[in-house]
Amino acid sequence: MLIPHKKFNLLVVDDELIIRESLAGWLQRDGYQVETADHGAQALEKAAAKHYDIMLVDVKMPEMDGLTLLKHIKEQNPDTAVVMMTAYGSIEDAVEAIKQGAFDYLLKPFDLEELSLTIDRLVQIQTLAMENVVLKERVAKIDRFEELVGQSEPMLQLYDTIMDVAQSDATVLITGETGTGKELVARAIHAQSPRGYAPFIAVNCGAFTEQLLESELFGHEKGAFTDAKFTKKGRLELAHSGTLFLDEVGDITMKMQIDLLRVLETHEFTRVGGTIPLHSDFRVIAATHQDLLAAIQEGTFRRDLYYRLNVVHIPVPPLRERRGDIPLLAEHFLVRYAAETNKKIDSIHPEALEAMRNYDWPGNVRELENAIERAVVIGKGRQIQLADLPFLGPTDRSAAVGRSLEEMERQHIAQVLEAEGGNISRTAQVLKINRTTLYHKLKKYGLKTCN
Template structure:
């Protein structure tokens, strides 16, 4: 352990700042804590600093500004960004600016200690992060990725690191976890962004037709080939070819795909000459590709060609803490054209969403929210608006004892009472984190404070309402 290291901690939340500083001091580090980014920058100009830990969202100066300023006069000092908001945009922006790491609050003490040790040992790694500085061209694509769970943050960081390269990427995950969305995100943040992104589903077409689609054909190659047609490899030249459901590719096409990847040239069906192509391949599967190799159903040499960089997308059950964020994201998406406004979810509704197993993952959740918005007749989504499978699903774990205010009484409630109870529930779910609570509710922090004042809720004492 590097006990002599000098660390600056920056956070405008006094409690979070002092807890983190004290934990690092107990590890033997020399720690100075600041509530203001400008003061920390001034200190960093005067004394050598080994590491900076800074919150992203602060009042006068945000963490990304702190990061940029430190890079101007101390480019080798590793910066670790901390935030209550975990998002793909945040991870990309952090890595692009040269951050060593990016962690979401609340984090475990052991986790932050490990990151601190690694960042101190590899301070010069910031120079390798220069490849993350590509300007995002399609923020709409990134903004569709929602989630702040540790599992998703790891995905975001892998996407950030791999986008600038040309290595083949293998995406693994259950159906509905967003594999094509991740593939598009890699493409749109890569140097190939201005070239085509061409998707093909390897399970959607018969093998003969898929071969013609992928590699093209010459006139007369088969009965319907009245003229020559370029294949998807030629169409994607200079860009990215996304091979979805690669595990369903037949043996003959596996051989041909391997040859194209090795030689970087393609021969059309019925053709005698080859065409040079420059295509980055991103493959995806919801099957155990390594298992298929062991069973002799998938070529091992092709598997190793595809499995250069492997990104495993977590199922929704593995990122259950993201369900409220995703639910509200889809609610905002589908209330835009709704005939009546829907403000949010009753506590009972959100509880059902969080305990369901979600075999269809994020895609199934989106469909459920779209249906709920269509059926809802009030300001909140109620349990009856959800599909029957979700309403009657068994809990995946032993249910926690219901809090006193969790169930609604049998009598009708006023809208204010419903809003109050929903606010209290969101505050509980976020453990009193006002920034995350405001995000889930779809309001800014100022509105959150006004709502709390109207309902007599002390935001500094949320535990009184549990």
């Protein structure tokens, strides 16, 4: 016997009061939370403000008929299962509704067993779908948590902080250089928190334009702008009961900072082009590689938003401050990429390991990961050699002494560029400069990229 894990919300849409009342009354006796709507527009309005797991929709209604309503629901709330209700005369419409995505149809008046079976079957399917999402998320989380590798003192302290912070609902600001694994820390906090079974929704604030970020965060109504062909839920809505991870939060515009601050204070917002206020219960974890205090001084970051985000501060150490973890991390990535590329490489030559240990890794763990991936791809034997890590070879620090700053910069850019396989974006990311600056420097030093 199916025992639903949560209260299922049902909406009965029918223009006849007597049908609405008798059906809602019956379903309430089954323990469901039931609401009613007497026409299609009201149903859509309710569905925009609240999620319904199941809707029972009459086919024949004045103004907006059931089929039109079904179409809107499928656009607006694709997760809602719709059961059409129809009289004997309109079976063709019901069949058409099935083609358009309705779950089933019931002929009015329903047989007791039939109604019960249909709803039970739907609840079972919805419950399984929810479980599937949760399990997928859990498997993914296990993978990701394993990636937080390290046994050095700074990492052990970090694990302790994660465990402490996870139990509270406080907003967390994670800072650290690019490639240190800020998102992994955020995911670990989420996984260990009471919200761990709910979604972890990540937004890279630096990757979107202001308009796109607004639409990503708040969602939009159909027709809100030229490309808004469908109503779309924003990530704030998707993060309901879970965690919202705002990566590169230092990159957002002042306007978005104001909008974001309002949402963080009230947890209420409207979709772009919408008027209905929505509420979402989420925990916020933000991350940045920028110095936000400096940004406040420069007037590019709001002080009130900073205090709102910086309730708990977790600095993630750069790799050069935990060199003891380098062999462990290298081994971890070696196992992964050897398996991915199906190559029999199972160790790292002590000389190569020593060079890795001495290198400063300006791109941190991500740079180390890229280096191992590349070495596995180009490596010929069963062991990674120093030659497989060419950027480490010329780390002749003594030779650099006495050279000009420009010479050192040229050499460093050339090394990172090679390590990143000539990829401009990744090189710029590792060097922590933007692509335009990198192009200028490449031109200045006469360096060539592969592309």
